[in-house]
Every structure is written in structure tokens, then in C-alpha cells.
Amino acid sequence: MAALTLEALTVKFGGLTAVNGLDLQIRDGELRCLLGPNGAGKSTTLDLICGKTAPTSGRIILGNQDITNLPEFKRARAGVGRKFQTPSVFKDLTVIENLEVGRSSEPGLLSTLRVFRSPVRGRMREVLELVGLEDAIHTRAENLSHGQTQWLEIAMLLMQDCRVILMDEPTAGMTVQETRQTAELFRTLRGDHTMIVVEHDMTFVRDIAETVTVMDMGGLLAEGSIAEVEANPAVREAYLADSGEQDHA
Numbered sequence: 001m002a003a004l005t006l007e008a009l010t011v012k013f014g015g016l017t018a019v020n021g022l023d024l025q026i027r028d029g030e031l032r033c034l035l036g037p038n039g040a041g042k043s044t045t046l047d048l049i050c051g052k053t054a055p056t057s058g059r060i061i062l063g064n065q066d067i068t069n070l071p072e073f074k075r076a077r078a079g080v081g082r083k084f085q086t087p088s089v090f091k092d093l094t095v096i097e098n099l100e101v102g103r104s105s106e107p108g109l110l111s112t113l114r115v116f117r118s119p120v121r122g123r124m125r126e127v128l129e130l131v132g133l134e135d136a137i138h139t140r141a142e143n144l145s146h147g148q149t150q151w152l153e154i155a156m157l158l159m160q161d162c163r164v165i166l167m168d169e170p171t172a173g174m175t176v177q178e179t180r181q182t183a184e185l186f187r188t189l190r191g192d193h194t195m196i197v198v199e200h201d202m203t204f205v206r207d208i209a210e211t212v213t214v215m216d217m218g219g220l221l222a223e224g225s226i227a228e229v230e231a232n233p234a235v236r237e238a239y240l241a242d243s244g245e246q247d248h249a
């Protein structure tokens with residue numbers, strides 16, 4: 001079953017069509033990489049899916065629910081999770097406290113108490129092990145490395161049991177080692193979680209990619225395995241036309 005379907009999705013900003021009639025279908029459990037030269041419309045596509053930007057036309061369907069006209073917070077509740085480039089963790093709180101706060105959709109004493117019940121606590125430990133933060137449970141977020149902070153944010157999304165997780169350049173600013181660990185994490189997550197990842201780091205993409213979608217000028221340019229799209233002359237041309245981006249494909 002499709003976790004997410006985009007139908008002829010379009011957004012215009014004045015005279016500029018940033019996303020142009022985009023059709024996309026993401027299977028449950030799929031890890032889809034979204035590539036394309038600068039200005040291709042990748043981040044705007046994520047903005048449209050999470051509700052940060054309203055489309056000019058087209059439809060967005062999550063599972064079998066049409067979410068095109070839902071406001072951002074309702075889409076989050078419906079199961080769209082978004083990780084932005086700048087982490088939004090609480091610096092003064094520890095790793096586990098961040099997960100507790102992130103988990104609580106109804107702030108207040110009752111929900112905080114509920115969080116401490118064992119099934120949720122057990123799930124937190126599981127998620128922290130998954131992202132490699134099991135030894136940093138009581139570390140304040142401000143003392144985490146850049147990579148660890150990104151993993152904490154991913155852990156917070158995993159706790160929300162999102163239907164689809166959107167990530168914009170998750171490895172930006174990471175060391176080579178952190179990027180490798182993130183690739184390993186994503187390979188573990190795929191199958192159980194549905195993710196759309198916008199990424200420029202082609203080594204990382206090759207490490208994690210199943211199907212990749214290449215956008216150019218707001219539209220879909222190519223879709224297939226990494227080998228297929230890298231061999232596609234139209235893809236090569238699009239990247240070469242974008243002067244600063246030759247290294248990205």
C-alpha cells in the first residue's frame with residue numbers, strides 16, 4: 001500500500017513555479033531519496049507535504065486520507081513527521097527528557113506520568129539504542145555532538161510513530177564517521193519506517209538508496225535505482241547545467 005501519494009502537485013510563488021505537476025508514490029516502509037540540483041524544488045516538496053506551504057493545485061494523500069487541505073499541526077497528528085536542518089531539541093533537557101516531552105501530545109502532569117509507564121519507557125530505550133544514544137540518556141542535549149543531536153531528533157520522530165518521516169539533508173555538518181553511522185541507522189529503519197530524504201551527499205545516498213527520485217525545475221526528471229539515474233543523460237545534463245553542482249551526481 002502507498003504510504004504517501006502526490007498527485008499533480010503544483011505550487012507557484014508569483015511568476016515562479018517551484019513545484020510543477022509532481023506525481024510521486026511512496027510505499028509503506030520505503031526509504032526514498034529525493035535528489036536534484038539547487039532550486040529543483042526538493043525542500044518545497046517537503047514543505048508542501050508537511051503543510052508549511054499550501055499548494056496551488058494537486059493532491060496529497062497519506063495512506064487513504066486526503067490531507068491536502070489540513071493545517072500543519074493536523075498533518076503532524078495524521079502522521080507526517082518532519083526533521084528540519086536545524087535541530088529543534090530542548091538544549092536544557094537531557095536526552096530522555098527530550099523524548100518524554102516530544103512524546104507528550106497532551107502536556108500536563110497526567111501525560112507526564114503516563115510516559116513513565118513501562119511500555120512507553122521500554123519503547124524509548126529501544127529507540128535510543130536504535131539511534132546509538134543509549135549511553136547518553138542522561139546527557140543534557142547542549143552537551144551532545146552535532147551528529148548526536150541529529151540522532152536525538154530522529155529518535156523524537158520515531159517515538160511519534162509517524163506514517164511518513166521527511167528529512168532535509170540529515171547529514172549536513174556531520175563528520176564522515178557520523179555520516180556512516182547515520183547511513184547504518186537508515187538502513188535499519190527502512191522497512192519499518194517510511195522516509196523521504198533530501199540529500200546532496202552522494203556517498204550517503206549510494207549507501208542508503210533503494211529508489212531515488214530526481215527533480216529538476218519543479219518536476220520529476222527521473223526515478224529508479226541509483227545506478228539507473230546516475231546513467232541517465234537527462235540527469236547528468238541537469239546537474240551540469242547547474243554550475244556549482246557537478247560533484248553531486
Ligand SMILES: Nc1ncnc2c1ncn2[C@@H]1O[C@H](COP(=O)(O)OP(=O)(O)OP(=O)(O)O)[C@@H](O)[C@H]1O
Nearest residue numbers: 013016017018036037038039040041042043044045
Ligand atoms: N517561499 C518562497 N517564495 C518564493 N520563492 C520560493 C519560496 N520557497 C522556495 N522558492 C523558490 O522555489 C525554488 C525551489 O526551491 P527549493 O528550496 O525547493 O529548491 P531545492 O531543490 O530544495 O534547492 P536546494 O538543493 O538548493 O535546497 C527556488 O527557485 C526557490 O528560490
